[in-house]
Every structure is written in C-alpha cells, then in structure tokens.
Amino acid sequence: MKKMDQIIADYNSIGFKSFMSEDEKWFFDTHGYIVIKNVLSKKNANYLIDKFEEWRSMPKKDLPAPMTISPNKNVFQNIHYVEKLYHDLIINNRIMKYVSSVLLHNPRLMFTSVIRLKKNEKKKKNKFTKFIQDGNVLLHRDTNGYNYPFESFINPLIGYQCINGIIHSGYVNVSVTLVDVPKDHGIGLIPGSHKSNFNTPQIESEDPYSEYIQSFKLSAGDAIVFVPNLLHTTRKWKMDYSRYTVFNRYVFGKYVDEGYQGHTFKKYKKNLSDELYEMEQKNIHQDKLIVKRLKKLYLK
Amino acid sequence: MKLNDFEKWYFDLKGYFVIKNAVSKKDVSKMRQIANSWFDSSDKLPELVQKDFSQATAKFLYNFHYVEKVFENLVLNKKILRFINGIQKNNTRVYDVVLAKSTKKDFETKLHGGFEGGFQEPNQQFVAANNDLFASFVNVGVSLVDISDNSGFTCLPGSHKGNFKIPKDINLYDGSPTVVNVPIESGDAIVYTPLLRHGARKWTENFPKYTVFMRFIYAKQFHSSHSDRWLPYEKYKKNISQELYELESRDQGQRVKLETFLKNNGIF
Numbered sequence: 001m002k003k004m005d006q007i008i009a010d011y012n013s014i015g016f017k018s019f020m021s022e023d024e025k026w027f028f029d030t031h032g033y034i035v036i037k038n039v040l041s042k043k044n045a046n047y048l049i050d051k052f053e054e055w056r057s058m059p060k061k062d063l064p065a066p067m068t069i070s071p072n073k074n075v076f077q078n079i080h081y082v083e084k085l086y087h088d089l090i091i092n093n094r095i096m097k098y099v100s101s102v103l104l105h106n107p108r109l110m111f112t113s114v115i116r117l118k119k120n121e122k123k124k125k126n127k128f129t130k131f132i133q134d135g136n137v138l139l140h141r142d143t144n145g146y147n148y149p150f151e152s153f154i155n156p157l158i159g160y161q162c163i164n165g166i167i168h169s170g171y172v173n174v175s176v177t178l179v180d181v182p183k184d185h186g187i188g189l190i191p192g193s194h195k196s197n198f199n200t201p202q203i204e205s206e207d208p209y210s211e212y213i214q215s216f217k218l219s220a221g222d223a224i225v226f227v228p229n230l231l232h233t234t235r236k237w238k239m240d241y242s243r244y245t246v247f248n249r250y251v252f253g254k255y256v257d258e259g260y261q262g263h264t265f266k267k268y269k270k271n272l273s274d275e276l277y278e279m280e281q282k283n284i285h286q287d288k289l290i291v292k293r294l295k296k297l298y299l300k
Numbered sequence: 301m302k303l304n305d306f307e308k309w310y311f312d313l314k315g316y317f318v319i320k321n322a323v324s325k326k327d328v329s330k331m332r333q334i335a336n337s338w339f340d341s342s343d344k345l346p347e348l349v350q351k352d353f354s355q356a357t358a359k360f361l362y363n364f365h366y367v368e369k370v371f372e373n374l375v376l377n378k379k380i381l382r383f384i385n386g387i388q389k390n391n392t393r394v395y396d397v398v399l400a401k402s403t404k405k406d407f408e409t410k411l412h413g414g415f416e417g418g419f420q421e422p423n424q425q426f427v428a429a430n431n432d433l434f435a436s437f438v439n440v441g442v443s444l445v446d447i448s449d450n451s452g453f454t455c456l457p458g459s460h461k462g463n464f465k466i467p468k469d470i471n472l473y474d475g476s477p478t479v480v481n482v483p484i485e486s487g488d489a490i491v492y493t494p495l496l497r498h499g500a501r502k503w504t505e506n507f508p509k510y511t512v513f514m515r516f517i518y519a520k521q522f523h524s525s526h527s528d529r530w531l532p533y534e535k536y537k538k539n540i541s542q543e544l545y546e547l548e549s550r551d552q553g554q555r556v557k558l559e560t561f562l563k564n565n566g567i568f
Contacts, residue, residue, distance in 0.1 A: 026464035030456070031477055150431070162463040165417065191477040192313050192458035197428035201306040214477045 016166055018101040019298035028098070029162050031214075032194035033226035036094050040221035044085055045178040049244050051083060052076065052114060066265045072124060074116045078263060081271040086112065089176060090248055091276050096294055098225045099172050099250045105291045106253035109280050110171075111263045114178075117234075117243040135236030139190075139203075139213075142171060142228030152197045157255060160194045160229045169194075169227040170252045178244035181218040185235050186243065188213040193231040200231060209235070253283035302432065303386035311387070312433055315426075315460035315496035318482060322379045322489035323442060330370050332444045332486075335510045338364070339401050348536050350529070356407045357500070358400040362529055365397050366539040374512060376544055380440055380489050382567045384516050387435050387491075390568055393519035394547055395530045402509040407502065411472055414456060414497030417463040423517070423524035426460050426493050435493045436518040444510035447484040451501045452509070454481045460495035472499050519551035 018025060028034050040048075055063060056073050063069060064082040080086040089095075090112055100107050131138050144157050154161050158171040175187055191214050193200070205211045215235060216224065226232065228249075237243045264280035272280075275289040287295070303311070311317045323331075338345055338361060345351060350362040365371035375394055384392045420426070424437045441453060454472050457480050470478060481501060482490060492498060503509045517523075523530060532540075532548035546558035562568035 022465055023467040026462065026467055027478070029463045030458050152428070162417075165463065167463075190313070192461075195458070195461055196309065197312045197433065198305065198309040198431065201309050203306075 016104065017299055018167070019097045019294060020101045020167075024098075025165075025167060028102075028225075029167055031191040032160070032230035033189060033191070033224055034098060035216060035218070036098075036223040036225065038219070038221050039092050039094055039176060039223045040085075040089060040178070042220050045220040045244075048083070048085055048114070048246075049178050052116060052244060056116075066268050071126075074121075075113055077111060077113045078265070079114055080112055080276065081265065081268050086114070086246070087272060087276060089246060091273075091279065091290055093294065093297060095174055095176075095223055095225065096290060097298060099174065100291055100294050102167055102169050102172050102225075102227070103250060103252050104166070104168055105287065105295075106283055107172075107250050107279060107288070107290065108253045108255060108282065109263070109276070110249040110251045110255075112246065112248045114244060114246050117237045117245070119237055119239060119242075135238075136209075137234040139200075139231050139233045141231055142173070144171075151199045155229075157252075158228060160227045168252075169229065170255060171228045172225060172250045173228050174223055174225050174246075174248040174250065176223040176246040176248075177218050177220060178246065179220050179241060181216065181222075181243070182239065183217040184209070184215050185237060185239065186216065186218065186245075187224055187226075187232060188215040188235050189226065189230050189232040190214070191230075194227050194229040196231075253288070255282070257282075303383065307383070307386070308431075308433055311491075312428055314457040316455060316457070316482065316490055316492035316498075317383065318484065319379050319383060319489040319491065320485075321487050322377060323374060323487040325487055327370055327373070328444050328487045331368075331374070331512070332510055334364075334368055334370070335361075335399060335401065335444065336508075338399075339508070348533065348539070357409045358402040358406055360401075361399040362397070363533055363536070364399050365544075366533055366536050371397075371399075371512070372540055372544055374442065375514060376541075376547070376561070377442075377489075378565050378567060380442075380491070380514075381562070381565075383491055384438055384440065385562065385567055387433065387438055388516065388518050389434060390562070391519045391551055392438075392516045392547070393550060394514055394516050395523065396513070396515040397531065398513040400509075400511045400513060402500075402503040402511075404502075404504055404506065408472055409500040411454075411456070411470070411497050411499040413494050414459040414466045415462045415495045416465050420495075421524070423521060424494055426495050435495075436521060437494055438491060438516045439494055440489055440491050440514045440516065442489045442512045442514075443484045443486055444512065445507065446486050447509070448505055449483070450481055451503055451505070452481065452484060453490055453498065454479060454501050455492065455496050455498040456480075457496075459497040460493050466497060472501055519549075519555070522550075 066078045067082050068077045080090055160169040190212055269277050278288050279290050346367045348363050348366055353359045365375050375397055426435045532545050537545050542557040543561040546555040
C-alpha cells in the first residue's frame with residue numbers, strides 16, 4: 001500500500017467543549033435565542049441611563065473620545081472606552097458563556113452601541129427609516145450586506161449551523177435592556193426561523209404579531225442572546241418612558257472586515273482591559289485571554 | 301400538486317400545519333352522530349369494525365371507513381390529500397385510520413417523538429432540498445368537535461429538526477414558545493410529522509372528544525413495523541372504492557384508478 005501525499009487537516013473543532021449545558025444547547029438550537037436574566041442590577045441600569053442623558057446634553061465636541069453620537073442623538077457607540085460598566089457588560093461571564101460557545105471559542109467584538117427610543121418620536125428621514133413601518137421595525141434577518149439566492153444558504157460569515165452537536169453562527173447579537181420591557185414591546189422574533197429551509201413568504205394573518213412573534217416581558221438588566229439569522233423585529237414602543245437598549249454584536253474571530261470600519265482604537269487602548277482590547281482584534285492563533293478565563297470558569 | 305410557498309415555509313418551521321375547514325360541518329356532524337352511536341353501543345358494532353378500549357388515553361375503533369361512506373370520503377378528502385401528496389411527492393399511502401374517543405375520565409397523551417440529531421430513520425425522515433420538502437411519514441388528525449383552549453393537540457414546534465437531547469423536564473402543560481397548544485375547530489385537520497414531539501392535553505369538557513387519525517407513508521416504502529391492522533382490509537375490499545383500495549396499497553405501479561382520481565381532482 002502506498003500513502004497519498006496529502007494534508008490531513010487539524011480540525012479545530014475536534015474536542016470542542018461548549019460552555020452551554022445540554023438543555024441550553026437544545027433550547028438555543030431549537031429557538032435561536034436565549035434570555036439571561038439580570039446581567040445588570042437595576043441600580044446600574046439606571047446609572048447608565050443617567051450617563052446617556054448626561055452625554056446627550058453635552059456639546060458634541062465635549063464628548064469623551066472615541067465615543068460617537070448619531071445625528072439624532074439617540075445612539076452612542078464606543079461607550080465601553082469611556083464607561084467601565086459598559087466595558088464590564090461586554091465581557092460579562094454569563095453573556096460570554098453563550099457568545100464564546102457559539103463562536104467556537106474565538107469571539108471578537110464587532111461593535112457596541114446604546115440606543116434610546118421614545119414613544120411617537122418623530123424621526124428625520126435617513127437610510128434606516130424605510131425599515132420601520134407603523135413604529136415596528138420590519139421583520140428581517142441581519143445580513144452582512146449580501147443576500148444569497150436563497151435564505152437557506154448558510155452564509156459562511158454569519159449563518160447558523162449545527163454539526164455533530166456543535167452550534168456555530170458567525171454573528172451573535174446581544175441586547176441588554178436598561179428599562180423594564182412589557183410584553184409586545186422591544187425585541188420580537190420567530191423562534192426556529194434561524195433553521196428555515198425556505199425563503200420567508202409574505203406572512204398574512206388576522207393578527208400576525210400575536211400569531212407568529214415571540215416577544216418578552218423583561219426587567220431592566222435582562223439580556224437576550226440571539227443569532228442574526230433568526231427572523232426578528234423591534235416592536236413599536238408605546239410606553240411613556242423611553243426605551244434604552246445596549247446592543248452588542250460579536251463575530252467569529254476570523255471574520256474578515258469586509259467594509260465595516262473597525263471599532264477598535266489603538267490610541268485609546270489604555271482605556272480597556274487587555275482582555276477586552278484583545279477581544280476586539282481579529283483571531284490570534286491561541287485562545288484569547290477571555291476564553292482562557294471562561295474555560296477556567298465553565299470547564300472545571 | 302406542490303405545496304405553496306407559505307405551506308412549505310410553515311411546515312418546515314413548525315413541523316405541523318392546520319388545514320382549516322378541511323371537512324364540511326355537515327359531514328362532521330354526521331360523523332359525530334355515527335361515532336356517538338357506535339361508542340354508545342359498542343357491543344353491537346358492525347362485524348368488520350374492530351375496537352380497542354384498553355388504552356388509558358382514549359377508546360379506539362378501526363375499519364369504520366369500510367362501513368360508512370362519510371368516513372371513506374374523509375380518507376379521500378381532497379384538501380387533506382393535496383397537502384399530503386405535496387409532502388410525499390404525489391405518492392402517498394394511507395395505512396392506518398383510527399376513530400378515537402376521549403372523555404374527561406381519560407388520561408392525557410404524554411409527549412413523544414422529537415428528533416435529537418444524527419441519522420434520520422428512513423421510514424420517518426423529514427428533508428428539504430431543491431426548494432421543496434419531503435416527509436416519508438405524516439400523521440393527520442381531524443377533529444369532529446371544537447377543541448377548547450388549552451386542551452387537545454400540543455407540540456414542541458421545531459422539534460422535528462432538533463440536534464440535541466430534548467430536556468426531560470419539558471411537559472405537556474409548559475408554555476410557548478417551547479410548548480404550544482394548537483387551537484382547532486371541528487372539521488380542521490392537523491398535519492404533522494411524527495418527528496415532531498407531540499401529545500394531547502387532558503380533555504376536560506363534559507362532551508366527548510372525537511378525532512379521526514390517519515397515518516400516511518411514502519407509497520413505495522415497506523412498513524417499519526408489523527401489525528395485523530395495517531390496511532387494506534382485503535377481506536372487505538369490496539366495501540370501498542377502487543381508488544381508496546389503491547390509496548391503502550403499496551405502490552407497485554398498479555395504482556391507476558387512484559392516479560385518475562387524483563388527476564381529476566387537481567391533486568396529482
């Protein structure tokens with residue numbers, strides 16, 4: 001017998017150990033999301049709301065760098081460089097348990113933002129307003145700017161897949177609410193739609209939201225981790241108080257930047273812990289610091 | 301006839317589909333009346349009707365569609381056959397037809413089924429390819445009564461495509477999105493893959509619940525288990541139409557009358 005000259009690949013996932021329990025894997029695989037209660041205390045959530053309003057009242061030129069504010073003053077980004085609570089929230093153990101597992105223990109923070117939404121707030125027309133109808137964000141999947149011919153294609157950069165008991169999605173979204181969210185407000189999604197084999201048809205029903213959409217009664221400080229291939233929406237905000245939401249996206253560490261501007265700032269590196277700054281960087285050929293820490297915590 | 305885009309999307313997403321008003325209220329009423337009389341005087345059942353009253357969840361009758369035309373028509377129902385034929389690629393076979401009666405004295409049907417990853421059993425597979433889907437085994441339940449809220453057919457949507465062991469602590473009375481109780485009115489049909497984890501909540505009304513269950517398999521396949529009950533009932537084949545007899549028979553290229561029936565009704 002002669003042996004073929006060939007490369008025998010050293011597959012990274014052999015021996016992969018998720019931090020999620022078997023029941024959690026079943027839930028996440030079946031529904032495409034998981035709710036984590038109380039990742040922030042009510043007191044800290046209120047503190048972040050106060051900070052939001054404090055920054056909002058400041059002249060733009062006085063905002064601490066590298067934080068940025070949107071033209072309508074409702075979205076701040078790079079907040080973790082200036083506020084420790086945001087920094088700690090991004091690397092929160094209970095959140096990163098799922099994020100790291102779904103990203104095959106190669107997580108990278110793509111961006112973080114905090115968003116304010118007020119009832120009946122008039123919005124100036126911009127490139128995003130076409131995605132809102134009657135106050136509801138149109139039901140959608142997140143994309144990286146390219147739609148494959150069929151939705152069931154697994155986009156190698158962001159799509160969901162589960163092979164041999166290992167769950168992977170190239171993007172993971174995390175939404176943390178800073179206020180109490182009544183049911184039928186906030187994030188709504190269609191459980192299981194991340195594994196659809198067909199294009200989404202026009203959904204028609206007497207009451208499509210109650211028939212198809214899963215929404216959540218949340219307390220300030222609760223988080224939802226979900227895969228962006230899940231059909232989701234943001235429901236119209238009808239409460240008298242404003243909605244404040246922290247929205248973080250994590251990506252697989254080998255993700256190519258393909259057009260989006262990096263959200264890491266070498267100049268302000270000292271504002272972050274080594275662990276978080278490293279997590280903002282593309283893949284390194286060893287476990288990142290955060291993964292080493294999580295392995296000690298969850299793989300005892 | 302193929303399923304439309306919405307039907308495919310929904311069945312793939314949930315593992316079941318409800319065909320509203322599959323059977324007319326008039327036929328439902330007639331079937332319920334007959335069912336009442338059979339179960340009320342079960343010692344005087346027509347000779348070929350078999351019974352099993354030993355189960356804790358319901359009492360069952362078999363072969364009744366060989367006796368009453370309205371039940372034969374139900375098995376050949378066009379709305380149901382169109383859907384099943386769409387799933388089983390124009391080659392379906394009905395091999396089991398059951399009339400079930402549940403009362404408030406009966407127990408719930410515990411959750412069973414559910415796919416937990418790995419290889420699929422060919423006799424019960426669910427697959428999607430080429431913008432279409434296929435399930436080699438499909439169950440249908442037609443209710444002859446209005447089902448009150450929080451009772452009757454209950455399932456774990458999406459569990460037909462699971463990749464992990466189903467948690468043991470999930471029960472029939474948990475809430476959505478994990479466990480869903482499907483609202484049904486008389487004459488509606490639920491079509492589902494047995495890969496879906498499903499059961500039935502306890503019946504709590506004073507009137508009995510009557511359901512006709514039908515099991516369909518891909519007509520070229522063999523049975524995965526043996527039973528004397530599997531159709532057709534050769535001894536009484538003259539009691540039913542040739543197209544129904546063929547629908548109950550394995551496809552060996554001989555089901556000409558059935559094909560004509562399906563074509564004439566826009567199902568093939």
